[in-house]
Amino acid sequence: MKQGEIHRPNAREASGEFFQRDRRIHPPAYTPNYKTSVGRSPRYALLSLQNSLSEVTGPTFGHSDLGPLDNDLILNYAQDGEPVGERIIVHGRVLDETGRGVPGTLVEFWQANAGGRYRHKKDMYLAPIDPNFGGCGRTLTDENGYYYFRTVKPGAYPWRNWVNNWRPAHIHFSVFGPGFVQRLITQMYFEGDPLIPHCPILASIPDAEALEGLIAPLDLNAAVPLDSLAYKFDIVLRGRRSTLFENRLEGN
Numbered sequence: 001m002k003q004g005e006i007h008r009p010n011a012r013e014a015s016g017e018f019f020q021r022d023r024r025i026h027p028p029a030y031t032p033n034y035k036t037s038v039g040r041s042p043r044y045a046l047l048s049l050q051n052s053l054s055e056v057t058g059p060t061f062g063h064s065d066l067g068p069l070d071n072d073l074i075l076n077y078a079q080d081g082e083p084v085g086e087r088i089i090v091h092g093r094v095l096d097e098t099g100r101g102v103p104g105t106l107v108e109f110w111q112a113n114a115g116g117r118y119r120h121k122k123d124m125y126l127a128p129i130d131p132n133f134g135g136c137g138r139t140l141t142d143e144n145g146y147y148y149f150r151t152v153k154p155g156a157y158p159w160r161n162w163v164n165n166w167r168p169a170h171i172h173f174s175v176f177g178p179g180f181v182q183r184l185i186t187q188m189y190f191e192g193d194p195l196i197p198h199c200p201i202l203a204s205i206p207d208a209e210a211l212e213g214l215i216a217p218l219d220l221n222a223a224v225p226l227d228s229l230a231y232k233f234d235i236v237l238r239g240r241r242s243t244l245f246e247n248r249l250e251g252n
Contacts, residue, residue, distance in 0.1 A: 021238075021242070024206065024207065025205075025206065025207035025209070025210040025244070026205075026206075026210075026244065027204035027205045027206060027244070028041075028204065028206075029041035029042060031200075031204040033200045033203065033204070034161065034200045034201050034203075034204050035161050035162075035200075036161075037204070051181065051182070055181045055182075056178060056182070060178070066138065066139065066140060070137050070138050070139060071137050071138065071139035071147075071148065071149035071150070072137070072149065072150045073109075073111075073133065073134065073135065073136070073137050073149065073150060073151035073152070074087065074150050074151060074152065075150075076134060076137055077132060077133055077134030077135075078132045078133075079131055079132055080131070080132070081132050082132055083113065083114070083130045083132045083133035083152050084113075084114050084115075084130055084132075084133075084152070085113065085114025085130075085133075085152030085153055085155075086114065086152055086153040086229070087150070087151075087152055087227060087228040087229075088150070088151060088152065088153050088228055088229050088230065088231060089148060089149070089150055089222060089223070089224065089228050089229070089230040089231070090109075090148065090149055090151065090171065090188070090216065090230070090231050090233060091146070091147065091148035091149075091219075091222055091230060091231075091232060091233075092146075092147065092148075092216075092232050092233040092234040092235065093141070093144065093145040093146050093147070093234050093235075094107065094141050094145045094147065094175060094234075094235045094237065095145060095234055095235065095236045095237065096236075096237055096238060097236065097237070097238045097242070100145070101141065101143075101144040101145020101146065102141060102145045102237065103141055103142060103143045103144065103145055104140055104141060105140065105141040105145065105147075105175060105176065105177075106138060106139075106140055106175070106176040107138065107139055107140070107141065107147050107173065107174070107175055107176075107235075108136070108137070108138040108173070108174040108175075108176075109136065109137055109138070109149060109151075109171055109172060109173050109174075110135055110136040110137075110171075110172045111135050111136075111151065111154040111170070111171045111172060112135065112154040112155060112157060113127070113129070113130040113133045113135060113152070113154065113155065114130065114133075114152050114153065114154065114155050115127030115128060115130070115155045116154065116155030116156050116157030116169075117129060117130075117155075117157065118135060119133070119134060119135050125157050125158065127155065127157070133152065137149055137151070150228065151171070153169060153190070154169045154170065154171060155169060156168060156169050156193075156195055161200055162200070165198075165199075165200060166195055166198070166199075167195070167199060167201075168189050168190070168193045168195035168196050168199055168202070169189070169190050169193055169195075170187045170188060170189050170190075171187065171188045172185065172186075172187050173185065173186050173187065173188060173233075173235065175235060175237070183247070184237070184243075184245040184247065185245055185246050185247045186214065186235070186243050186244060186245045186246060187214060187246065188214060188215075188216050188231075188233045189202075189214055189215045189216065190215070190216060190231060191215055191216060191217045191218050191231070192218075193215075196215065202214075205244060210244055213236070213243055213244065214243070214244060216231035216232055216233040217231065217232055218230070218231060219231060219232040
């Protein structure tokens with residue numbers, strides 16, 4: 001959907017209970033140019049397992065579980081100042097396959113700092129750790145499925161795939177369903193990033209429209225003048241327009 005567009009389901013969408021996935025848009029698990037997939041890809045067909053009653057009945061998440069700064073990565077780890085980097089707002093909606101918002105969804109996000117380094121003991125990139133940036137947060141969608149958070153734009157960083165591969169700037173997202181084990185994980189990229197066409201991970205996505213769904217466009221209407229730019233990222237949970245989720249490459 002375009003910015004500001006209201007989705008009005010047609011008769012087929014309104015009456016349908018299930019929308020068949022188009023599995024052709026999902027990247028193959030075995031993609032040799034993405035070297036890590038060689039060891040991680042399954043050798044046998046995946047099995048579809050039904051959730052048990054204990055998995056779909058809890059634990060649940062509520063507003064009382066979130067702190068007032070959980071969706072403000074500029075302030076939620078600040079020690080003696082604010083983090084270095086370009087201040088941005090990321091916002092959007094969690095949607096079902098008919099374009100309806102999904103309320104009360106727990107959305108988590110984590111990222112590298114402006115220099116491209118994660119606050120993680122195994123990240124040995126030479127960029128410095130920002131003492132005022134933790135790089136993670138979470139929020140709940142409102143009654144319309146809307147979410148937002150403040151942060152600084154993450155930097156690109158090198159990774160050991162081939163000799164000179166760099167990951168484009170990106171933010172990781174985790175979306176929880178009504179059960180604790182119902183979790184989908186994806187990544188958001190930024191419009192206009194010149195590293196996107198050179199990323200072996202993104203090159204594994206065979207469908208151009210599916211790749212486009214991972215790229216957040218600049219949204220000047222949501223920007224704060226003289227403060228923060230904004231990017232819009234909608235997450236579609238199911239159906240043919242589903243966002244690609246890295247832990248459900250076969251479709252969700």
